[in-house]
Amino acid sequence: MVATLTPTSISQENERNPWLAAAARFDEAASRLKLDDGMRKVLGSPAKEIIVHIPVQLDDGRIEVFTGYRVQHSVARGPAKGGIRFAPDVTLDEVRALASWMTWKCAVVNIPFGGGKGGVICDPNLLSDAELEKLTRRYTAEIIDFIGPERDVPAPDVNTNEKVMAWIMDTYSMHARHTVTAVVTGKPRSLGGSRGRPEATGRGCMIVTLKALKQFGLTPETCRVVIQGFGNVGGMAGKLMSAIGFKIICIVEYDGAVYNPHGLDIAALQRHRKETGSITGFAGGEDMDKHEAMFLECDVLIPAATENVIHSGNADRVRCRILCEGANGPTTPLADLVLAEKKVFVIPDILANAGGVTVSYFEWVQDRQGFFWNEQLVNQRLEEIMTESFDAVVEYAQAHNVNNRIAAYMLALDRVADAIRLRGLYA
Numbered sequence: 001m002v003a004t005l006t007p008t009s010i011s012q013e014n015e016r017n018p019w020l021a022a023a024a025r026f027d028e029a030a031s032r033l034k035l036d037d038g039m040r041k042v043l044g045s046p047a048k049e050i051i052v053h054i055p056v057q058l059d060d061g062r063i064e065v066f067t068g069y070r071v072q073h074s075v076a077r078g079p080a081k082g083g084i085r086f087a088p089d090v091t092l093d094e095v096r097a098l099a100s101w102m103t104w105k106c107a108v109v110n111i112p113f114g115g116g117k118g119g120v121i122c123d124p125n126l127l128s129d130a131e132l133e134k135l136t137r138r139y140t141a142e143i144i145d146f147i148g149p150e151r152d153v154p155a156p157d158v159n160t161n162e163k164v165m166a167w168i169m170d171t172y173s174m175h176a177r178h179t180v181t182a183v184v185t186g187k188p189r190s191l192g193g194s195r196g197r198p199e200a201t202g203r204g205c206m207i208v209t210l211k212a213l214k215q216f217g218l219t220p221e222t223c224r225v226v227i228q229g230f231g232n233v234g235g236m237a238g239k240l241m242s243a244i245g246f247k248i249i250c251i252v253e254y255d256g257a258v259y260n261p262h263g264l265d266i267a268a269l270q271r272h273r274k275e276t277g278s279i280t281g282f283a284g285g286e287d288m289d290k291h292e293a294m295f296l297e298c299d300v301l302i303p304a305a306t307e308n309v310i311h312s313g314n315a316d317r318v319r320c321r322i323l324c325e326g327a328n329g330p331t332t333p334l335a336d337l338v339l340a341e342k343k344v345f346v347i348p349d350i351l352a353n354a355g356g357v358t359v360s361y362f363e364w365v366q367d368r369q370g371f372f373w374n375e376q377l378v379n380q381r382l383e384e385i386m387t388e389s390f391d392a393v394v395e396y397a398q399a400h401n402v403n404n405r406i407a408a409y410m411l412a413l414d415r416v417a418d419a420i421r422l423r424g425l426y427a
């Protein structure tokens with residue numbers, strides 16, 4: 001990552017490579033901070049990349065081998081921290097980018113972690129529960145020397161959940177010969193999970209959106225919101241935001257979109273999806289073309305699913321005032337340029353979705369102390385951190401005349417570089 005990339009030096013063909021997207025933002029922030037070449041090399045290279053091949057005996061007796069990754073981008077500020085995703089299209093470049101984003105995210109909200117990410121190439125929809133459990137346990141066993149409460153603390157991400165975290169925790173604990181709850185976060189409550197963790201990413205999105213509204217003199221009641229993704233992040237953000245008066249006018253999912261200009265009843269939509277398996281055909285709204293839905297005129301757009309949904313081919317069609325990035329990497333660097341021209345107020349992913357890892361930090365603290373907080377305390381501390389971090393990013397952006405994304409990267413890079421300088425290089 002030392003050769004300097006700028007958003008404009010990224011071509012349309014490779015704008016969707018997340019590692020290049022991460023590198024473009026990194027380079028811009030590093031140049032503005034005038035980081036020296038050596039520091040750029042250190043921060044621009046992942047500290048460790050583990051590739052494992054995971055044999056699993058399937059229910060029908062066949063043996064399949066899956067490929068898994070765990071990348072620790074940085075441990076300069078503390079143990080690596082970040083989720084594990086299960087998806088058919090996972091790549092090492094993607095995991096690398098996501099790991100680096102975790103480093104910057106933890107630094108933006110100033111929690112004592114580095115960044116890591118894991119991924120296993122598989123389609124969890126095609127695997128039974130028993131097969132998923134075997135895959136998870138064997139993957140854990142393969143990376144066991146590299147994880148731990150002091151080393152690297154995984155968490156849920158795309159297609160992984162509390163149940164998967166419980167299997168990781170149990171596998172690790174069986175090897176350690178004692179129960180180690182702090183090895184993962186996002187666990188079930190009865191196994192050392194934190195109150196408020198399931199809602200945390202969505203709640204964080206709500207907190208920063210409320211802060212951004214103030215800049216526009218808007219109130220939740222006057223605010224139309226479109227959410228792309230109705231999983232843990234989008235679903236929770238929608239539920240919490242509609243409860244305080246936001247009008248969620250559209251939910252966009254992979255299998256369709258549902259629209260109601262007066263605001264959707266999110267709890268009812270969740271019940272409908274549970275009963276029918278899809279958000280489409282909901283009586284409290286009308287179905288609409290999922291490819292058009294993201295471009296509805298609205299005040300807040302929350303992409304809360306996967307990477308690269310806003311790119312050079314569609315960014316000019318985005319019609320929101322505030323873009324709150326609930327997903328990691330939903331906007332490509334080329335799209336950033338278009339959004340800047342359109343004066344969209346971007347709350348960048350490494351700030352907007354940091355509520356999840358912030359409450360993961362609280363979970364890790366609680367596990368290590370064996371002392372658990374009530375939900376009010378979790379939410380109050382989350383609000384403090386998200387609010388302070390939002391203010392820090394926006395003030396930094398104004399002071400240095402950069403956009404919010406580059407401000408967040410600059411703040412983060414500066415903090416991580418400081419830790420590396422103070423520690424020195426061990427040789």
Ligand code: GLU
Nearest residue numbers: 082083155157356357360
């Ligand atoms: N996967 C989430 C993220 O991308 C949460 C990570 C964590 O809690 O460690 O931020």
